[in-house]
Amino acid sequence: MDVTATGSATSASTAAKGQGSAVLTSDFQTFLKMLTVQMQNQDPLNPIDSTDYAVQLATFSGVEQQVQTNQLLGAMATQFGLMGMSQLAGWVGQEARAAADVWYSGTPVTLSPNPVASADEAVLVVKDAKGNLVTRESLPVSTDLYQWFGADAAGDPLPEGRYSLSLESWRDGELLQTDPVEYYGRVIEARGGSGGTRLVFDGGIEVAATEITALRVPPG
CATH class of the missing domain: 2.60.40.4070 (Immunoglobulin-like)
Incomplete structure (x- = not known):
């Protein structure tokens, strides 16, 4: 039972999002360290103005929020990808009706x-x-x-x-x-991609999911 393309695409997308999140998280940590060093090394006789601190802390908060938002979006995208896989898997093993070879x-x-x-x-x-x-x-x-x-x-x-x-x-x-x-053909594989979902019947015959007019459980 094969469900291809969508799984690999989801994995690639998840990996890309993970790399982007890692970069942003790294920037966030760098920002935090720089702010800490600045506080530790300020001139006691000429301390940083409280307004400057407020601005930097606001920036700090914005970066933190962006990291959390990106992580949430990444998790949601992964979930949607898994839902797509589940839907495709539901086709496999069924008999689909279509006008095809x-x-x-x-x-x-x-x-x-x-x-x-x-x-x-x-x-x-x-x-x-x-x-x-x-x-x-x-x-x-x-x-x-x-x-x-x-x-x-x-x-x-x-x-x-x-x-x-x-x-x-x-x-x-x-x-x-x-x-x-x-005719009713047995679905042995379902493929998702930018061109839409395609089903594969016995003999490697491919049919677009949009051309399917009925779906049934194999008799017996």
Whole structure:
């Protein structure tokens, strides 16, 4: 079970914030030492004016507050990063529905066809990774889930690999339209990044999270 990118990004961000906080804390300690030395070495006959002390102490307070604020912001950023990781982890192991290429490995694939309402015939068109036509298969004119067993025109199992599926909607022998077919794919990895969350299905097929239309617990 893999959740990548977001974890490393969070770690890098946390490290960067930690370095920045360390620098500011170091400056704060230096400021404190300088103020202490100044007090210890002032001329007893000509002491530092109380107004100057007030200004320096106010500056001291401001630096201290900035250190504490940065530490708090860093902790909050880390927490938000962990929340992102948790959300991504929730995708892994689930089945997500999307219109994407299919990795066929001998196991039936659950399709979610959506033929045109006025169609009287629906045909599943299967092509290989090179775009070559593999088979055409008649489907019920229905939006019910359909188990695709990955067979060619002769009924023999297709070799393992990547395939693209589309659905032709026909009426009275006329092609109305062709649409990609949604199916349920198992999420094996979730990746977060500047371009948004991407899910990885079996076979390394990537789908943007924004293209997911349903999520379910694997049957059985």
